[in-house]
Amino acid sequence: MNYKNFPMVPRVVFGRGSFNQLSEIVAPKRLSMNAPFIYLVDDVFKSNSWLTSRISLSYDDRIIYISTKEEPKTSQVDALVEEIILNTKERPSGIIGIGGGSMMDMAKAVAIMLTNEGETHLYQGWDLVKNPALYHVGIPTISGTGAEVSRTTVLTGPTKKLGINSDYTPFDQVILDPELTKGVPKDQWFYTGMDCFIHSVESLEGTYLNAFSRSYGDMAYNLCKEVFLDGTPSTEEAQDKLMMASWHGGMSIVYSQVGVAHAMSYGLSYVLGTKHGIGNCIVFDHLEDFYPEGVKLFKAMKEKHDIELPKGICATLSEEELDTMINIALGLEPLWENALGKNWKKLMTPKQLKALYLKM
Numbered sequence: 001m002n003y004k005n006f007p008m009v010p011r012v013v014f015g016r017g018s019f020n021q022l023s024e025i026v027a028p029k030r031l032s033m034n035a036p037f038i039y040l041v042d043d044v045f046k047s048n049s050w051l052t053s054r055i056s057l058s059y060d061d062r063i064i065y066i067s068t069k070e071e072p073k074t075s076q077v078d079a080l081v082e083e084i085i086l087n088t089k090e091r092p093s094g095i096i097g098i099g100g101g102s103m104m105d106m107a108k109a110v111a112i113m114l115t116n117e118g119e120t121h122l123y124q125g126w127d128l129v130k131n132p133a134l135y136h137v138g139i140p141t142i143s144g145t146g147a148e149v150s151r152t153t154v155l156t157g158p159t160k161k162l163g164i165n166s167d168y169t170p171f172d173q174v175i176l177d178p179e180l181t182k183g184v185p186k187d188q189w190f191y192t193g194m195d196c197f198i199h200s201v202e203s204l205e206g207t208y209l210n211a212f213s214r215s216y217g218d219m220a221y222n223l224c225k226e227v228f229l230d231g232t233p234s235t236e237e238a239q240d241k242l243m244m245a246s247w248h249g250g251m252s253i254v255y256s257q258v259g260v261a262h263a264m265s266y267g268l269s270y271v272l273g274t275k276h277g278i279g280n281c282i283v284f285d286h287l288e289d290f291y292p293e294g295v296k297l298f299k300a301m302k303e304k305h306d307i308e309l310p311k312g313i314c315a316t317l318s319e320e321e322l323d324t325m326i327n328i329a330l331g332l333e334p335l336w337e338n339a340l341g342k343n344w345k346k347l348m349t350p351k352q353l354k355a356l357y358l359k360m
């Protein structure tokens with residue numbers, strides 16, 4: 001048995017208001033006056049000076065606002081990298097991502113592509129990155145994806161939705177300031193929070209589970225239960241807990257894998273553009289045969305927070321589109337193997353998967 005040797009985020013700050021320490025944290029990493037820090041910020045904060053006025057810009061540092069209407073694409077990373085190269089005198093000192101999972105992934109991908117040749121889609125897969133990334137910092141403003149701690153950056157490319165999974169992908173520094181999540185709309189809070197809950201269920205119920213993953217998975221699972229079933233969602237305590245749940249959920253899948261919900265959600269995302277959080281919820285709601293306990297809890301949480309999920313989203317798809325969706329989902333072999341074991345192909349045929357999609 002050859003055990004994997006995983007990289008982890010080497011530095012992390014946790015605390016309400018810790019965002020104010022940002023400039024002090026990055027200052028020693030400045031390479032020269034001509035090597036700026038580039039801040040990639042979700043454009044939801046464009047008119048929110050409460051957050052952006054606290055970013056201190058020196059020399060040629062700048063903020064680039066990015067829309068998260070669609071999830072990150074490899075072509076978008078290519079364009080951004082080109083724009084940064086053309087408009088900076090020297091290679092930047094660092095990339096700082098501020099926002100949700102989308103912005104975490106953009107920041108990681110841009111930091112990798114500023115030091116690696118060619119187009120971004122060439123690096124979608126496992127361990128294809130050759131050179132260390134630029135110094136990169138992640139500052140989540142919504143909790144759940146675990147992208148702040150993971151070894152991947154999920155991107156939609158010309159032929160697949162797949163992460164750049166490498167030892168160079170994790171952030172060099174993360175700032176966890178739960179206060180930054182206070183403006184998240186309720187539905188989005190639920191969808192992204194459920195991503196974390198689903199990470200924990202898929203990891204805990206998977207065949208890849210070991211004690212390392214279980215310890216993190218249990219923590220994420222219980223914190224989600226406290227946040228979504230027991231507590232008052234808008235309290236500071238709930239914000240703090242969900243931020244740590246996200247971290248643990250991400251750590252749990254480092255050594256294991258996600259499962260059926262994620263595989264199917266990737267299919268929805270590829271064909272319909274359904275976003276990760278809501279896509280996982282739409283799928284998970286129908287997975288009681290695979291995750292009975294988890295789905296029961298999910299339904300209780302959904303009811304408690306009055307969440308209505310879209311229905312019939314696959315009803316009008318053509319046969320061809322359904323086939324693409326099925327191929328994308330079944331192509332994620334490690335996810336199915338984790339969920340159903342080595343014989344998964346016998347347990348989940350394209351026909352069965354189609355029937356499941358048509359229920360959604």
Ligand code: NAD
Nearest residue numbers: 044071100101102141142145147150152154183184192276
């Ligand atoms: P997101 O980043 O798209 O953000 C969701 C929405 O919340 C956006 O509209 C955003 O503008 C808004 N938002 C974020 N913070 C806010 C705040 N403080 N106040 C008000 N609005 C705020 O969504 P997400 O669910 O965080 O991330 C989904 C993405 O993460 C997907 O692209 C998915 O593929 C990726 N992902 C990556 C990993 C990984 O390990 N790399 C894991 C899971 C998901």
Ligand code: ZN
Nearest residue numbers: 145195199262
């Ligand atoms: Zn996820």
